[in-house]
Amino acid sequence: MHIQVIQGALQETSADAIVVNLFEGVTTPGGATGAVDRALGGQISELIQQGDFRGKRKEVTVLYTRGALPAPRVILVGLGKAEAFTLEGVREAAALAVQQARKLGVTSLATLVHGAGVGGLDPQAAAEATVEGSLLGLYRFTEFKTTDEENHKPDLETLLLVEFDAAKLDAMRAGAQTGEILASATNFARDLINRPANVATPSHLAAEAQRIAAETGLRCTVLTPEEMETIGMHLLLSVARGSHEPARFIILEHNAERTDLPTVALVGKAITFDTGGISLKPAEGMEAMRSDMSGGAAVLGAMYAVARLNLPLRVIGLVPATENMPGGRATKPGDIVRSLKGLTVEIINTDAEGRLILADALTYAGRFNPKAMVDIATLTGACVIALGHAAAGVMGDDELVNKLRAAGERSGDRVWPLPLFEDYKEQIKSDLADLKNVGGRPGGALTAGMFLKQFVPDGIVWAHVDMAGMGLEEKGRPHVPKGGAGYGVRLFVDLLRNWRE
Numbered sequence: 001m002h003i004q005v006i007q008g009a010l011q012e013t014s015a016d017a018i019v020v021n022l023f024e025g026v027t028t029p030g031g032a033t034g035a036v037d038r039a040l041g042g043q044i045s046e047l048i049q050q051g052d053f054r055g056k057r058k059e060v061t062v063l064y065t066r067g068a069l070p071a072p073r074v075i076l077v078g079l080g081k082a083e084a085f086t087l088e089g090v091r092e093a094a095a096l097a098v099q100q101a102r103k104l105g106v107t108s109l110a111t112l113v114h115g116a117g118v119g120g121l122d123p124q125a126a127a128e129a130t131v132e133g134s135l136l137g138l139y140r141f142t143e144f145k146t147t148d149e150e151n152h153k154p155d156l157e158t159l160l161l162v163e164f165d166a167a168k169l170d171a172m173r174a175g176a177q178t179g180e181i182l183a184s185a186t187n188f189a190r191d192l193i194n195r196p197a198n199v200a201t202p203s204h205l206a207a208e209a210q211r212i213a214a215e216t217g218l219r220c221t222v223l224t225p226e227e228m229e230t231i232g233m234h235l236l237l238s239v240a241r242g243s244h245e246p247a248r249f250i251i252l253e254h255n256a257e258r259t260d261l262p263t264v265a266l267v268g269k270a271i272t273f274d275t276g277g278i279s280l281k282p283a284e285g286m287e288a289m290r291s292d293m294s295g296g297a298a299v300l301g302a303m304y305a306v307a308r309l310n311l312p313l314r315v316i317g318l319v320p321a322t323e324n325m326p327g328g329r330a331t332k333p334g335d336i337v338r339s340l341k342g343l344t345v346e347i348i349n350t351d352a353e354g355r356l357i358l359a360d361a362l363t364y365a366g367r368f369n370p371k372a373m374v375d376i377a378t379l380t381g382a383c384v385i386a387l388g389h390a391a392a393g394v395m396g397d398d399e400l401v402n403k404l405r406a407a408g409e410r411s412g413d414r415v416w417p418l419p420l421f422e423d424y425k426e427q428i429k430s431d432l433a434d435l436k437n438v439g440g441r442p443g444g445a446l447t448a449g450m451f452l453k454q455f456v457p458d459g460i461v462w463a464h465v466d467m468a469g470m471g472l473e474e475k476g477r478p479h480v481p482k483g484g485a486g487y488g489v490r491l492f493v494d495l496l497r498n499w500r501e
């Protein structure tokens with residue numbers, strides 16, 4: 001899609017439809033919405049007076065201009081109460097408008113920048129969120145639909161952001177560009193998640209990593225099982241044993257040679273399908289476990305955006321990727337395996353596999369000597385019980401946890417802190433080995449976090465994001481359609497854009 005920021009009056013812009021907005025409780029619209037209202041002889045005011053449009057969040061309606069404006073249609077979206085309005089409201093409004101446009105079959109759309117006028121938001125941030133929300137809202141996964149009618153409708157071809165105040169244009173252009181990068185990176189992650197496990201194998205993820213590396217200049221290295229064996233990544237290999245698909249350890253580096261820059265490592269769990277292994281999961285709903293690579297997808301998507309934004313940091317993305325399958329050679333409950341770090345682990349439950357592959361990846365991340373590492377994973381059902389689908393859990397060093405909280409609020413990829421009390425360590429002590437991989441039902445998300453902590457190299461600031469409740473969007477929200485959510489990409493990019501030592 002072609003996206004452009006232009007100077008002008010929205011009501012005078014030619015397009016198949018123009019988009020305006022309204023806060024709840026406003027009786028006389030102002031700004032671009034007011035100008036459109038006047039040009040339409042007060043039609044929008046009339047809608048408000050009649051109580052037919054209240055400006056509630058997620059409210060949308062279409063008006064026809066019948067020759068009064070160059071554009072034949074006006075899409076009006078509600079923004080909710082002005083006091084509660086944030087960038088997330090901009091993303092939602094933008095997504096709803098483009099979805100309405102697509103329903104109408106229009107191919108060119110002109111929109112105001114939601115929140116930049118009456119909303120009082122920073123023009124650059126508002127333009128970024130308008131483009132981001134539009135592209136996130138238009139996302140759909142159709143790779144395997146051969147007969148779907150919807151597929152043959154033309155998609156939106158042009159999106160114009162129209163701003164009257166010339167002084168805001170430069171900032172809005174910069175914002176629009178960033179918004180495009182954030183949304184493309186998130187949609188890239190969504191594609192990886194939505195692809196079924198027979199397509200999105202560990203080798204497929206590695207090939208996609210090499211593709212984005214070739215496009216952006218990232219350095220990409222992929223370790224094979226033989227190479228993992230040589231260096232002693234036995235926890236990762238223990239998870240891969242039941243599978244016929246070879247495991248991959250994907251390494252992406254931004255500013256690889258710039259060891260003078262602050263270095264941050266991102267680590268993402270990529271179990272391309274989690275059957276549970278010998279500790280087999282029940283059949284019902286198991287298909288959702290193709291999304292058990294969402295953490296890895298978040299890291300790949302974030303690295304793609306980091307490279308395109310050319311952030312002034314050295315960023316390392318690590319993605320341990322494997323299936324978790326039962327099989328004649330699969331790891332058995334009670335098996336003891338030596339980690340890359342040297343600690344031995346008694347594998348009580350083969351379904352607690354995410355922490356095993358992450359443990360070796362966290363150890364490996366130490367080679368890059370980062371200031372900080374953050375891992376992200378669809379790690380525990382317990383975290384879903386704790387927080388539902390409203391936020392990911394975050395554990396680890398306070399300052400980094402706080403940075404992630406702020407990044408979550410700004411980006412909309414919300415995280416919420418959970419504790420890592422020393423007490424949880426008791427639960428993962430093994431009689432036979434240094435550690436066991438499960439700590440029983442109580443505090444399941446926290447014992448998983450405590451397990452990971454044992455593998456963080458000394459002196460490195462670390463946080464763990466458990467996104468088990470956030471990988472798949474179940475109902476569909478305006479800018480997060482049903483399916484792979486692409487959660488974490490924008491969280492990480494926001495964290496890194498605002499990185500201060």
Ligand code: BES
Nearest residue numbers: 349351352353378379380381382438468
């Ligand atoms: N991938 C699952 C966790 C998960 C659950 C992700 C629901 C998304 C939605 C993970 O590998 C797992 O199976 N965890 C077990 C751990 C238990 C055996 C200690 C769990 O949470 O039940």
Ligand code: ZN
Nearest residue numbers: 274351352353
């Ligand atoms: Zn599992």
Ligand code: ZN
Nearest residue numbers: 271274292354
């Ligand atoms: Zn899993």
